[in-house]
Amino acid sequence: MALIAVIDDDPDILEASTLILEANGYQVITANNPTTGYDVVKEKNPDLIILDVMMDEADDGFFLAQKFKKEMAKIPILMYTSISKTIGMQFGANELVPVDDFVEKPISSEELIQKVKSLLN
Amino acid sequence: MIKLVPEWAHDYEAYWNSIRNRNIWLIHLRYGAVLMLALIFIIASKVININFSATQIDALFIITISILIYNIFLHFFRKYVKCEPGGFNPLHLSLIQIVLDLIALLLLVYYTGSIETPLYMLFIFHMIIGSLILPGRVIIAIAIILTVIFNTIVSFEYFNSIPHHHLYGIHDTELKENFNFIITSIGLINFTIFTTVLITSRIAKRLYKREQELIATLKKLDEAEKAKQKYTMAVVHEIKSPIVASQSIIEIIKKGYLGSVNDKIQEKLDRVIKRSEEALNLINNILRISKLKLLDEVTYEKVDIKVLIYEIIEQKIETIKNKNIKLKFEAENLDSTEIDADFVLLELVISNVLGNAIKYTKLNGRISIRLEKQDNILFLDVLDNGIGIPENEIKMVFKQFYRASNLPDKSVEGSGLGLALVKEIVERLNGSINVNSPSSIGDEKNPGTSVRIILPITQTKN
The missing domain is CATH 3.30.565.10 (Histidine kinase-like ATPase, C-terminal domain)
Known part of the structure; x- marks a missing residue:
């Protein structure tokens, strides 16, 4: 069973994600800030990381993603974002935003599961 | 290289623009001056019967032609002058122009009778233009050199050390040895030159400074607008988070992750989603407008x-x-x-x-x-x-x-x-x-x- 780490500072987003992922047969660990998130990932070595773009500070998510990619390059990262589409930011898998895919908030269960599946394969 | 750029010039682009504009204006004006000079001499000799000597005619002709030639040269040369505060820049070109003009004018004055000629009035005119273009200390230095040279010429003529070119037709007798006339005229000329320079350069400096201040203010306004838009984006994002979280919760209820939901509740949940989407759309539009105002460029x-x-x-x-x-x-x-x-x-x-x-x-x-x-x-x-x-x-x-x-x-x-x-x-x-x-x-x-x-x-x- 694949283990997924969800890192987001919004408890409701964490709960919703956990419910959806667990119902689809994944094991979920959560963290509500970048520091705990980093520790949890280090300790449990999950198969996938789901990370929010913005936590307390505007770039928290990006910095954390960069750190993960540097130290644990093999774990795919899926990023939650609520502004990318709105303001037309062109996100891509590049050096600036080192993540593998994005999920737009509010979370749609179908989209989340589909992206998780494709990243885990 | 003498550093001519004043300390208060911060926005160089605007500063150089004004200087360059004044330079080209001066060059255009000089073509007019050449024409005027030619006209003055024609009128002076043909209409009001001033008798120029052969030397005077030669000198005036050579001076006028010289002005025309150096003006044409300046006209082409100015295009290659770079706006570098440290190197040869438009201000140096202005300085060269003023110096050349004053040399030409001094020669004109000398060959038309020095203290006797009405042409020395043109000194004032040159001092005004110089004050508008050059920094105060430079034009004051030029004024000092000019008055020293002019006073020396007049004195030398008084003591017969250099030839005097009397202008026949204006004064019947030579005035170069009339002490009282010389003293009063030269005193007044010196005084007028210095007061003109002091007053005009003060006003010009104030105008330049005001221009710089205006540009600085415009920049500040622009920055303030951007800061405001950034703030809006941050606030709007904060408003968005709880709505997005609520919608995510409704999504898991609707999809039955928390147990089955009957049709009536399903319908109401749809309505909740629809209404909160209105709020989201509004927020998204505000974000988009802010982003548009933040970015100056569009990628095509x-x-x-x-x-x-x-x-x-x-x-x-x-x-x-x-x-x-x-x-x-x-x-x-x-x-x-x-x-x-x-x-x-x-x-x-x-x-x-x-x-x-x-x-x-x-x-x-x-x-x-x-x-x-x-x-x-x-x-x-x-x-x-x-x-x-x-x-x-x-x-x-x-x-x-x-x-x-x-x-x-x-x-x-x-x-x-x-x-x-x-x-x-x-x-x-x-x-x-x-x-x-x-x-x-x-x-x-x-x-x-x-x-x-x-x-x-x-x-x-x-």
Whole structure:
């Protein structure tokens, strides 16, 4: 069973994600800030990381993603974002935003599961 | 190299622009001066019978021609002067011009009788121009050198150390040895030169400084506007988070992750989602406007507008079908529908305009989309036979938060931000937008609205 780490500072987003992922047969660990998130990932070595773009500070998510990619390059990262589409930011898998895919908030269960599946394969 | 740039000049671009403009103005003025000189000598010798000696005629001719020659040289040379505070710059060119002019004028004055000639009045004129162009300390130094040279010439002539060129026809006798005349004239000339320089350079400096201050203020205003927009974005993002979280929770309830949900609750949940989406749309529009104002540049790529319109229709097909709207899209006679645009921005524009048409058209209504091309211009018309806009309110549709007074009831969702955003974007893409009501497919009961968006097909690069 694949283990997924969800890192987001919004408890409701964490709960919703956990419910959806667990119902689809994944094991979920959560963290509500970048520091705990980093520790949890280090300790449990999950198969996938789901990370929010913005936590307390505007770039928290990006910095954390960069750190993960540097130290644990093999774990795919899926990023939650609520502004990318709105303001037309062109996100891509590049050096600036080192993540593998994005999920737009509010979370749609179908989209989340589909992206998780494709990243885990 | 003498550093001529004053300490207070911060915005070099604006500063150099003023200096360069004044330089070219001075060069143009000098061509006029050459003409004037020629005219003065013709009038002086032919009309008022001043008798120039052979030496005087030669000297005046050579001086006038010299002025013309160095002016032509300056005219071409100025194009190659670079605006570098440390190197040879337009200010040095100004200095050279003033010095050359003063040498020419001193020679003119000398050959027309020094203290006897009315031409020394022109010293004042040169001092004013010099004060307008050169820094105060430089023009004061020039004024000192000028008066010293002029006073020396007059003194030498008084003591017969150098030849005097009397101007026959103005004064009957030579005045170069009239002590009282010399003292009063030269005293007054010196005094006038210095007061003119002091007053004019003070005023000129104040003007330059004011110009710099204005530019600095404009920059500050611009920064303040950007800071405000950033703040708006941050605030709006904060508002968005709880809505997004609530919607995510509703999603898991609706999808049955917390147990089965009956139809009645399902229906209410749909309504909750719909209402919170209105808030999200409003927030998204504010974010978009802020982003537009934050960014000064638009990135252009080739966008096939026809394909884009089909995609947007596809996104909205559900509502179109639900309202049984007859939608017509005409672009068949166009060979290519690619234009230079920012894909995301253009999508926002068309999505907003088509969204409005659908929203304000009644059941079984009609919408017609037309694409036309003419030279480098693309016309996109979106017509409907919906409720239309009251005639006296058409001008207001582009105002933020404006909503027409003829909305049937509050059930038609909207924030009144859409068209304000559309206009902002279209103008950013170097295009324009017109809204008219009634439209050509409307009738008395359903006047309808027509929106025409005009966009350049290729963006000219600057």
